[in-house]
Amino acid sequence: MAATVTLSDVAREAGVSLATASRAINGSANRTVREDLRERVLAAAARLRYSPDANAQAMARGRTTSLGLVVHDIADPYFSSIAAGVSAAADRSGLAVTLASTRHDQTRERGLIEVLQRQRARAIIIAGGRTDDDALNAELRRALADYRAGGGSAALVGQPVLGVDTVVIDNADGAAALARALHGLGYREFAVLAGPAGHLTARERLDGFRAGLAESGVALDPANVIGCAFTRDGGYDGMQDLLRRRGSVELVFAVNDVMAVGAMAAARDAGVDVPGELAVAGFDDIVTLRDVTPPLTTVRVPLVEVGVAATELALAPPSDEPRLVHVEATVVLRASTPPRHPSNGNGAGSAS
Amino acid sequence: MAATVTLSDVAREAGVSLATASRAINGSANRTVREDLRERVLAAAARLRYSPDANAQAMARGRTTSLGLVVHDIADPYFSSIAAGVSAAADRSGLAVTLASTRHDQTRERGLIEVLQRQRARAIIIAGGRTDDDALNAELRRALADYRAGGGSAALVGQPVLGVDTVVIDNADGAAALARALHGLGYREFAVLAGPAGHLTARERLDGFRAGLAESGVALDPANVIGCAFTRDGGYDGMQDLLRRRGSVELVFAVNDVMAVGAMAAARDAGVDVPGELAVAGFDDIVTLRDVTPPLTTVRVPLVEVGVAATELALAPPSDEPRLVHVEATVVLRASTPPRHPSNGNGAGSAS
DNA sequence: TTGTATGCGTTATCAT
DNA sequence: ATGATAACGCATACAA
Secondary structure, three states: OOOOHHHHHHHHHOOHHHHHHHHHHOOOEEEEEHHHHHHHHHHHHHHHHOOHHHHHHHHHHOOOOOOEEOOOOOOOOOHHHHHHHHHHHHOOOOOOOEEEEOOOOOOHHHHHHHHHHHHOOOEEOOOOOOOOHHHHHHHHHHHHHHHHHHHOEEEOOOOOOOOOOEEEEOOHHHHHHHHHHHHHHHHOOOOOOOOOOOOOOHHHHHHHHHHHHHHHHOOOOHEEEEEEEOOOHHHHHHHHHHHHHHOOEEEEEEEEHHHHHHHHHHHHHHOOOOOOOOEEOOOOHHHHHHOOOOOEEEEEEHHHHHHHHHHHHOOOOOOOOOOOOEOEEEEOOOOOOOOOOOOOOOOOOOOO | OOOOOOOOHHHHHOOOOOHHHHHHHHHEOOOOHHHHHHHHHHHHHHHHOOOOOOHHHHHOOOOEEEEEEEOOOOOHHHHHHHHHHHHHHHHHHOEEEEEEEEEOOOHHHHHHHHHHHHHOOOOEEEEEOOOHHHHHHHHHHHHHHHHOOOOOOOEEOOOOOOEEEEEEEOHHHHHHHHHHHHHHOOOOHHHEEEEOEHHHHHHHHHHHHHHHHHHOOOOOOOHHHOOOOOHHHHHHHHHHHHHHHHOOEEEEEEHHHHHHOOOOOOHHOOOOOOOOOOOOEOOEEEHHHHHOOOOEEHHHHOOHHHHHHHHHHHHHHOOOOOOOEOOOOOEEOOOOOOOOOOOOOOOOOOOO
16 A cells, blocks of 8 residues: 555645545535535545545444355356346445355355454345254354344345345245146156255255145155255266166256256266156256256246345345245246146157 | 444453454464463453454555455356456455456446455456457556555456556467367358457457468458357347358357357257357357357366466566466367368268 | 544554 | 554544
């Protein structure tokens, strides 16, 4: 910080007091600075190329102008879409976004929250689903409670288990609707790439899918529920497992799109035609899907809007009770799950 | 900011002076606090759940702990990969990343730099290629010079036209190598989805491609150079244009991958088989490409590493002259550009 | 309306 | 080694 020009310099240059300079440059609460003075100040500021120090302002005002965003991996289209929404909404509120990434290590979340707290971020948005690790959740809960006690507000995208405002995606309903839709298309034999054990989003989607199937009178064979990482490579590996010991499965539901896309790659590499030999469906409707082949059936989550909603939630006046904003997930049928066993008419690969 | 615990509180609780508390909690320059005292302080801090105020520290120390990143669109895989690299490198240096997005409006870049300057970010990374708008560049140049005069350092990913350290991607060489490789595969009739007029990255890639072709004795018909936006939709629209008035084009080179992917979608929607009827190549090798069909030939740019390099450049001790780090771009041939007119042997669609 | 003086939370300088 | 105390750059309560 070499020759930084301060507000005092501007005041001197303009021949006014520090206070007047301050009031002229931002519009102080109890307004009014005589027009000629204000102009002198602004002119001086411009001449000196004055740049207000946000840190000093933060100290003096007692609040910063920044908002924290915690993601697992910014290169994942799921998170980058949410980030785009958060960024847009923060912009509108004149807030700068501080991006913190766990790099897929949940245990780092706590530390990131603390960093954001040290920065006195006005609000923290945590994207990415929770796990059922109670100890970890308790820790986070406490970190967030602390943070909020200091005047910050937080919002979560996922499951409302941290005691803060939460944007809740209707995973179960969406997955159930998907199951019904697929059943309606004629599918009867399913497998699920179910993600990791403790992952709540994965679980909700699996459970919802299973429930939707049950409604249609179809049971999901536990042997066809395959655990794997919640990533593209997890989907790839899971699909390999499945193909190795495939029974009569007609359709594979991956609990998120990046996994589904990985699964399709595995099928391709194994020479299994999608959807000819095996249909695939995902969840999220990440933008990438526009350009995969075949177009992937999925359950759409409006990710950018989710980011906006989380930001607005976090920025809204605080409430006593954690608020919940529900976001619907809607089935989008595409070519990766063509109709099968049509009730009347001819089908592909059915009958004798 | 309700009941924020300050360092004074901690000092009082520990029965030491403010100064000692400060020294105990971070390791002050001239080290040493008696062990028992240090422990008392740390215990008190933990008991009170003390969280240092980064803004106050920034004021006192004269330097912040944050790094700014300017992108056009964080949801674009090109930028999100660079962001991942920047984020990782910043992490290693204990810096928090402030994400600023132009939302595809170049004129906003200037304002974003100013915001970052106000935050007194230690360094600013600007991702995304330059244009040939001299007025705009001069403005940015000045904004950056100002910022650097204040002690900040900046690094750019793109063309070294702003007077700051720059990570330069060998666009021309990469594109030329691609042209030669494609010529080697037997292609003779090319079209280019060339991006917008003033875009330097687009221009370098176009020029490089043209030069590579020329080396091989092939001329690029100006009528087959199609201007369009530097986005997926730009590629889609450009391809539509091309298909409408297609002559004998065998291969379409889109100057970046998202455009190429859009172009493939347009071809698909128009019922044109890729690569059967028309081959396609892109540039960047964004991660998305793993999962498009057919696999896209491209020129690989190590985006995450580029982000890391830019960050390291910006964080390195300042130098008088702007430094340049060159990053090679390497051709990756995939199924979207199968061999054609093989010199000896049988080819597809060649000869009579 | 304008100016003066104080405080924000921390580090660093200077005594002790 | 520890403790007062002066910055850091700005906003604001209060005085004029």
